[in-house]
Every structure is written in structure tokens, then in C-alpha cells.
Amino acid sequence: xxxxxxxxxxxxxxxxxxxxxxxxxxxxxxxxxxxxxxxxxxxxxxxxxxxxxxxxxxxxxxxxxxxxxxxxxxxxxxxxxxxxxxxxxxxxxxxxxxxxxxxxxxxxxxxx
Amino acid sequence: xxxxxxxxxxxxxxxxxxxxxxxxxxxxxxxxxxxxxxxxxxxxxxxxxxxxxxxxxxxxxxxxxxxxxxxxxxxxxxxxxxxxxxxxxxxxxxxxxxxxxxxxxxxxxxxxxxx
Numbered sequence: 288x289x290x291x292x293x294x295x296x297x298x299x300x301x302x303x304x305x306x307x308x309x310x311x312x313x314x315x316x317x318x319x320x321x322x323x324x325x326x327x328x329x330x331x332x333x334x335x336x337x338x339x340x341x342x343x344x345x346x347x348x349x350x351x352x353x354x355x356x357x358x359x360x361x362x363x364x365x366x367x368x369x370x371x372x373x374x375x376x377x378x379x380x381x382x383x384x385x386x387x388x389x390x391x392x393x394x395x396x397x398x399x
Numbered sequence: 400x401x402x403x404x405x406x407x408x409x410x411x412x413x414x415x416x417x418x419x420x421x422x423x424x425x426x427x428x429x430x431x432x433x434x435x436x437x438x439x440x441x442x443x444x445x446x447x448x449x450x451x452x453x454x455x456x457x458x459x460x461x462x463x464x465x466x467x468x469x470x471x472x473x474x475x476x477x478x479x480x481x482x483x484x485x486x487x488x489x490x491x492x493x494x495x496x497x498x499x500x501x502x503x504x505x506x507x508x509x510x511x512x513x514x
Contacts, residue, residue, distance in 0.1 A: 326501055328444075335496055335504040336444065347502070379444055383501055386460045388434075390444045 289314050289382050291391035300370040301399045308394045310363045310380035316343070317360055317384075324384035327356055327365045330393075331376040339378075340365065372398055401425040403497050403505030410511045413488055419508050421480040421497030428478040430454060432500045435471060435482050437493035438507075447471075447482070447495070464490070487512045 290313040300306045316325045327340040338347045340356035343363055353368040367374060377393040407419040421433070432455070435447040448461040450471045459471050470483040480497050487510075494507040 330444075335506050337504070338502050341502070377443075381444070381501065386449075387462050388446045388449075388501070390446070393443045 288387060289316075289385050289389050291380055291382060291389050293378075293380060293391035293394050295394060296392065297395045297397075299397050299399050300367075302372060303369050306367045306370050306374075306396065308365045308378055308380075308396075310358075310365070310391050312361045312363075312382050314385070315360045316363075316382050323359060324382055325356075325358070325363050326381045326383065327354075328379045328381065329374070329376050330379065331373075334376075336379065370396070370398070401499060401503045403499065403503060405495065405497055405505045405508035408495065408508030408510050410513065411487055412514055413512055415487055415512075416483070416485040417487065417510060418484070419482040419495055419497075419510070421482075421505060423478045423480065423497075423499065426499060428473075429475045433471075433473060433480045434498040434500065435480075435495060436498060436504070437491075437495045437510075439490075439493045442493075445493075450480070484510070489513065 292311050294309045316323050323343040325343040328336040330336045339350050339354050344356045355366050357364050377395050379393050380391040402424045404422045430452050432451050434449040437445050448471045450459045468486045472481045489512050492512045494509050496504045496507045498504045
């Protein structure tokens with residue numbers, strides 16, 4: 288199975304400041320079709336996961352443009368340009384290039 | 400609007416069975432690959448399995464911990480996804496989410512396995 292790691296595992300951010308989360312996979316997530324099968328989710332407290340970014344860098348419908356995804360191969364980053372109070376929760380990366388899809392351990396983000 | 404509504408959760412004893420349902424709306428269910436993921440209390444997300452659309456063969460894949468015990472099926476006439484769980488253990492206690500591929504997730508159904 289592909290192992291997904293995330294750093295840091297927790298993050299405390301001042302509102303209005305940027306934040307960045309790293310995700311690394313044990314194998315390349317670049318498919319021969321040219322797509323990169325890396326997703327980012329946010330699970331707000333008491334809610335189900337919501338998709339933020341698909342295919343490493345495609346912002347999902349309705350996701351604010353302060354969220355951006357980048358990276359390739361095995362190294363990926365989620366950036367929040369200016370953190371807002373509603374961004375608190377646990378962020379997960381997930382790969383789906385190989386079965387079983389696997390998730391990172393999650394990064395807990397809270398507000399200072 | 401995409402809606403995924405899980406039902407059928409509850410408290411069962413080890414060794415017993417339970418079936419979860421997921422009613423889907425707001426998208427073309429027949430062409431969607433549908434998934435189940437779970438989240439044990441206070442833990443991260445774990446993929447359970449996925450069923451492809453019938454047009455893509457209807458193939459089902461399972462995570463190793465549930466293979467042989469869980470069965471995923473779909474009824475395209477009812478826009479409903481199922482998760483049949485048998486030989487449940489305390490390790491299966493979790494909130495179970497159904498998903499439209501990996502884009503949308505329901506609110507979850509809680510399964511508690513305890514004697």
C-alpha cells in the first residue's frame with residue numbers, strides 16, 4: 288500500500304496569516320494518463336470530510352481561492368493564503384492512484 | 400445539489416451483521432463510482448471499499464481488514480448504495496461515510512460493535 292505522510296501534524300495559526308501543510312507519498316502519484324491522483328480534504332469539527340483540491344491542484348467547486356494545492360510526483364503542499372476562523376479542522380491528503388486509496392494521518396489546524 | 404444520506408447504523412454485538420444504506424441524489428448515480436470510508440472514534444479516515452458503475456464493469460474492491468466480511472452493492476433503480484457487514488468485531492466500530500467517487504461524502508452512519 289502507498290503510505291501517505293503529513294507534516295506538521297498540528298498547526299496553530301493567527302487569523303489572516305498563511306499556513307502550509309506538506310504531504311508526501313511513498314510512490315509517485317502521477318498516472319500515465321498525465322493526471323496526479325492526490326486529493327486534499329478538510330474535516331471541520333463534527334462534520335464529514337469536504338473536498339478542497341483534486342488532482343493535486345484543482346480547486347473544487349465552491350472552495351475559496353485562498354486554498355491552493357501544488358506539487359508533483361511524491362511531494363505535495365496545501366497552502367492557505369490567509370487563514371480564517373472557519374478553516375479550523377483536520378486536513379487530510381489522500382491518494383487514489385492505487386487500490387487501496389490511502390489517507391495521510393491528518394493535520395489539525397486551530398486558531399491562535 | 401448532491402445529497403448522500405446514510406442509514407442503518409446501530410449497536411450490535413461482536414459476530415453479528417448489519418447493513419448500511421446510502422440514498423443518493425443530485426447526480427447521475429448510474430455512472431458514478433461509489434465508495435465507503437470509515438472513521439473510528441478519534442481516529443483518521445480509512446477507505447473501506449468501492450464499487451464501479453455497471454457500465455465500467457461493476458467491479459468491487461475492498462480494504463484488507465474487511466475483505467471477506469463486507470459486501471458492497473448498488474441498486475441503480477433506487478439510486479442506493481449498500482454496505483453489508485458481517486462477522487463484526489469491536490475494531491469495526493466507526494462512523495461510516497458513503498461517497499460519490501471521492502468528491503462528496505454523506506454525514507455518516509455510526510456503527511458500534513460492543514458486547
